Amino acid sequence: MRRLRLSPHNKLTRSLFLVISLLFFSLIASYLVVQHLIVGPSLQQFNKVLAYEIRTFIPEELILVDGTPLKISPALRNKIYNELGISFFDKKTALKEGLHWAKEDDELSQQMSEYLNGETVIWIESTLEYPVLWINTYISPSLWIRVPLTELGENFLLPVYRQAIIFIIIVIAFFWLYNRFQNRPLNEVEYAARRIGKGVIPPPIPESGSSEMRSIIRAFNQMSSGIRSLDNDRTLVMAGVSHDLRTPR
Known part of the structure; x- marks a missing residue:
């Protein structure tokens, strides 16, 4: 049985290098497309919902449709925050909890400012498990809101990457068999x-x-x-x- 010989001058080696390079760039392009067409719009939609929640639950009372003021009890507010995973810190504590490692996102900050009708900044902290949003609004300037994006955790794109890797392996195996036949x-x-x-x-x-x-x-x-x-x-x-x-x- 003839042994496989891979060298820079081998036609098979050059062809494999070309195919792997094309697949690698295709994977990068797919990642960018997923980030812009799936993750980006998801963050924007989440940003809009989050703005509504901030505008609704940070004030002491709500104004109903008929104009009647309704006070929100601290117990109800805390229960909602716990369900959403939202926590509040002053700036000093926020820096210790991860704000120090976060980076400001101008696009999300601008969108949130438009939704809240006031200046708002959003910082994104990248952790090993999931990204975290740090929000500071004009409604409460001394307060930093920490929002973990658990739905965008490390397993969010795992099925996409798994299928991409399987596809790459199948393509390389098919090319290998075809090249041997040729x-x-x-x-x-x-x-x-x-x-x-x-x-x-x-x-x-x-x-x-x-x-x-x-x-x-x-x-x-x-x-x-x-x-x-x-x-x-x-x-x-x-x-x-x-x-x-x-x-x-």
């Missing part, structure tokens, strides 16, 4: 050429593969046939010379 006639020509180099004239190689490969095999068979004819002629000449030398005149 190169089989060429390997036979190489093996026959080595036998000729050792003085053994091989039988004609069956023509198979692409039209270019068939032309190469046909030319090789013609060359092999010519070498066989020359070898037969040489054998006859040597036999004649040997006979003449043994026959006395």
Whole structure:
């Protein structure tokens, strides 16, 4: 069985490198598309809902549709915050809890400012488990709101990445099998050429593969046939010379 040989000058190696490079760039492009078309819009929609929640539950009382004021009890407010995973800190405590590692997002800040009709800044903290939003609004400037985005955790895009990796493996395996099938006639020509180099004239190689490969095999068979004819002629000449030398005149 012929062993796999990978070298920079090997056609298979170059082809594999090209395919892997294309798949790698395709994976990067897919990641960017997912970030802009799935994660981005999801964050924007979540930002809008979060703005409504902030506008609703931070004030001490709500104004109903009919104009009636309704006070929100601290117990109800805390229960809602606990359900949403929202927590509140002053700036000093927020810096210790992760705000120090966060980065400001201008786009989300601008959107939240429009939703709340006032200046609002949003910082995003990237953790190993999930991203975290830190929000500071004009409604309560001394208060920092921490909102964990648990739905966008590390497993959010895992199915996409898993399918992409499986697809890459399938493509590489298919390309490998296809390349071996295509190169089989060429390997036979190489093996026959080595036998000729050792003085053994091989039988004609069956023509198979692409039209270019068939032309190469046909030319090789013609060359092999010519070498066989020359070898037969040489054998006859040597036999004649040997006979003449043994026959006395």
